Amino acid sequence: MADSDWDIVLKPHLSPYFVYAAAFVIAVAHIAVGVLLKISPNSGVIFKTSDQIGIALVGIVIACVVLMFARPRVRAGAAGIEVRNVLGPKLIPWSEVVGVSFPSGAQWARLDLEDYEYEPLMAIQTVDKQRAVDAMDALRAVLGKYADQATA
Numbered sequence: 681m682a683d684s685d686w687d688i689v690l691k692p693h694l695s696p697y698f699v700y701a702a703a704f705v706i707a708v709a710h711i712a713v714g715v716l717l718k719i720s721p722n723s724g725v726i727f728k729t730s731d732q733i734g735i736a737l738v739g740i741v742i743a744c745v746v747l748m749f750a751r752p753r754v755r756a757g758a759a760g761i762e763v764r765n766v767l768g769p770k771l772i773p774w775s776e777v778v779g780v781s782f783p784s785g786a787q788w789a790r791l792d793l794e795d796y797e798y799e800p801l802m803a804i805q806t807v808d809k810q811r812a813v814d815a816m817d818a819l820r821a822v823l824g825k826y827a828d829q830a831t832a
Contacts, residue, residue, distance in 0.1 A: 685757060686755040686756060686757035686762075687756055687757045687758075687822045687825075688754075688755070688756050688757075688818050688819065688822055689753065689754070689755045690753065690754040690755075690801075690803045690804060690815045690818070690819065691752065691753050691754075691803050692752055692802070692803050692804070692805050692807075692808060693808045693811050694805075694807050694808055695749070695750070695752075695805055695807060695808075696750040699746060699747060699749045699750040700747070700750065702746055703743040703744075703746040703747045704743070706739055706742050706743045706746060707739050707740055707742075707743040708739075709739065710735055710736055710738060710739020710740070710742070710743075711736045711739060711740075713735055713739075714731075714732040714733065714734075714735040714736035714739070715732065715736075717731060717732050717735065718732065748766050748767075749766060751764060751765075751766065752764060752765050752766070752801075752802035752803040753769075753803050754801050754803040754804065754819065756819060756822040756823070756826075757822075757826075758826065759771060759773070760772050760773040760774050760776075760777070760826075761774075761777060761791060761823075763791060763799050763800075763801060763803075764803075765800060765801075765802045765803075766802070770799070772791065772793070772799065774823075774826045774827055776793050776794055777791060777792070777793060777823065777827065778792040778793060778794060779792045779820075779823065780792065780801070780816065780819050780820060780823060781798075782804070782806075782812070782816060786806070787805060787806050787807075788800055788801055788802045788803075788804055788805045788806065789801040789804035789805075789812070789815075789816060789819075803815075804816060804819070
């Protein structure tokens with residue numbers, strides 16, 4: 681489903697910038713080490729071109745894994761709440777949702793489920809300050825709208 685099919689779509693604001701910067705630094709550092717690997721011939725170790733390429737590729741793979749932390753998203757609509765943290769999305773129907781909360785000292789919000797379970801909402805983060813407050817208000821409004829329909 682497209683984002684337009686949902687009532688709200690929430691994404692973190694500041695953390696993707698940190699994630700992109702960290703991934704860039706990791707990739708550049710590994711590529712630089714790979715390029716500079718054969719410059720010092722007096723080290724006693726013989727490095728080959730395959731070693732250089734391997735180090736650069738390891739850095740690129742690590743950077744790609746780090747980039748997964750820029751993916752968090754929460755979408756809410758008639759179908760329920762779709763939560764995507766680092767890995768794939770998970771659709772949670774309204775009938776299972778008890779509420780949303782932002783525990784004191786937590787880094788991100790959480791979706792409270794039945795049986796005292798919860799799902800972290802990495803898309804709503806403390807570092808976003810007022811945007812996080814606005815996101816929680818919007819999510820609670822959508823929850824109020826659909827929770828009444830789920831119980832009826």
